[in-house]
Amino acid sequence: MxxxxxxxxxxxxxxxxxxxxxxxxxxxxxxxxxxxxxxxxxxxxxxxxxxxxxxxxTPDSMTIDCDSEDFQIHGGLWDGFKLYDLYKWAHxxxxxxxxxxxxxxxxxxxxxxxxxxxxxxxxxxxxxxxxxxxxxxxxxxxxxxxxxxxxxxxxxxxxxxxxxxxxxxxxxxxxxxxxxxxxxxxxxxxxxxxxxxxxxxxxxxxxxxxxxxxxxxxxxxxxxxxxxxxxxxxxxxxxxxxxxxxxxxxxxxxxxxxxxxxxxxxxxxxxxxxxGVAGYERKPVEEANMAFRRSIYFVADIKQGEVITTKHIRKIRPGYGLAPKYFQKILGQTVNQNITRGTATSWKLITNDSK
Incomplete structure (x- = not known):
């Protein structure tokens, strides 16, 4: 938060x-x-x-100029330095x-x-x-x-x-x-x-x-x-x-x-x-890619009044048709007009519209 x-x-x-x-x-x-x-x-x-x-x-505000062991650096990046000399160099x-x-x-x-x-x-x-x-x-x-x-x-x-x-x-x-x-x-x-x-x-x-x-x-x-x-x-x-x-x-x-x-x-x-923030809303940058989701398309010509079977529809890309979850619901229904191969499914094309 x-x-x-x-x-x-x-x-x-x-x-x-x-x-x-x-x-x-x-x-x-x-x-x-x-x-x-x-x-x-x-x-x-x-x-x-x-x-x-x-x-x-200043070196004098940090330490004193003293050679005793307490004021020697052993190991690390500044090994061998006396404290006073290090601060004199670095200040x-x-x-x-x-x-x-x-x-x-x-x-x-x-x-x-x-x-x-x-x-x-x-x-x-x-x-x-x-x-x-x-x-x-x-x-x-x-x-x-x-x-x-x-x-x-x-x-x-x-x-x-x-x-x-x-x-x-x-x-x-x-x-x-x-x-x-x-x-x-x-x-x-x-x-x-x-x-x-x-x-x-x-x-x-x-x-x-x-x-x-x-x-x-x-x-x-x-x-x-x-x-x-x-x-x-x-x-x-x-x-x-x-x-x-x-x-x-x-x-x-x-x-x-x-x-x-x-x-x-x-x-x-x-x-x-x-x-960003936690959220599940679709981001604007994602909108264009919605077209590449799968959806249900007519993949064969079908005449008005014909019953829809698995030879007529498939779940394919792009995403302009009905969602794949409706596949079984569409099967067995009839179309209310002639439809050509490559047409996206929609409820208005189906006679028995029972969503």
């Missing part, structure tokens, strides 16, 4: 009764080059994205933000961000950001959620790694501090996420269990998981975006290039419209 509830970001409505809202996550795929970031915003708009999302942090400098917001306005696409601490919220408020995204890893940072909620802006929460209790606590904190427009994204925090572990059935459960609009933050390869999620109720899709995977940005491996992202926007929209 399609709800009348929706969230509005920058004038666009997001909810079950609207086409999917598509977010291009730039993340760290600018590779430290502002020109790449500006170009990515342009390309995302051309690809049909509704919004571009950036991340607002979007604060001094870029004004140009990025200006570029988004120029090309007509919404830009919002993920703040990773309260100071980033203050920065984003200075640009009157239209919405906030909370990263999965910050879902337990209730003071941060409280500060974001106090802005009164729409909040999108990713739920990767979170237990049901942690999700509930985050949503309760947001709502209790003024957030009236909330979207919760099902998310698997694995980079990339194997499709067989995507667990998309959770999308509908999140919506029902927490009374929120739900969507998907998708880290899988390709577009299949995102497109499939639409049939399961996802109203917003967030997917990482890169100009070229060969640039080897921090998130490039599980990001979509422009031609792939364009396909994502197109196919998720088609999937949404394909769902």
């Amino acid at each position: 399609k709800s009348n509830h929706f969230v509005s970001i920058d004038g666009k409505k997001i909810g079950p009764q609207f086409k999917p809202y598509i977010v291009a996550e730039l993340s760290a795929n600018h590779n430290g080059n502002i020109d790449n970031a500006l170009k990515a915003i342009e390309e995302a708009a051309k690809c049909g994205a509704d919004a571009v999302k950036i991340q607002s942090y 979007t400098p604060y001094e870029w933000h004004q140009k990025l917001f200006q570029k988004a306005k120029e090309v007509g696409i919404t830009l919002f961000s993920t703040p990773f601490d309260e100071s980033a919220v203050e920065l984003l408020e200075s640009f009157d950001v239209p919405a906030y995204k909370l990263a999965s890893f910050e879902i337990t940072d209730l003071p941060l959620i409280k500060r974001i909620a106090q802005t009164g802006k729409p909040l999108i929460i990713s739920t990767g790694m979170a237990s049901m209790e942690e999700i509930e606590e985050a949503i309760t904190t947001a709502r209790g501090n003024g957030c009236k427009e909330l979207i919760a994204l099902h998310c698997i925090s694995a980079y990339p996420t194997p499709a067989e572990q995507a667990n998309l059935a959770t999308i509908a459960d999140i919506s029902q269990r927490f009374d929120v609009i739900s969507g998907l933050s998708d880290h899988s390869l390709g577009t299949v998981v995102s497109v499939t999620s639409i049939a399961l109720g996802a109203c917003l899709i967030e997917k990482h975006f890169t100009l070229d995977r060969n640039d080897k940005g921090p998130d490039a491996e599980f990001s979509l290039e422009p031609n792939e992202f364009k396909r994502l926007a197109k196919e998720t929209n088609e999937a949404y419209h394909a769902i």
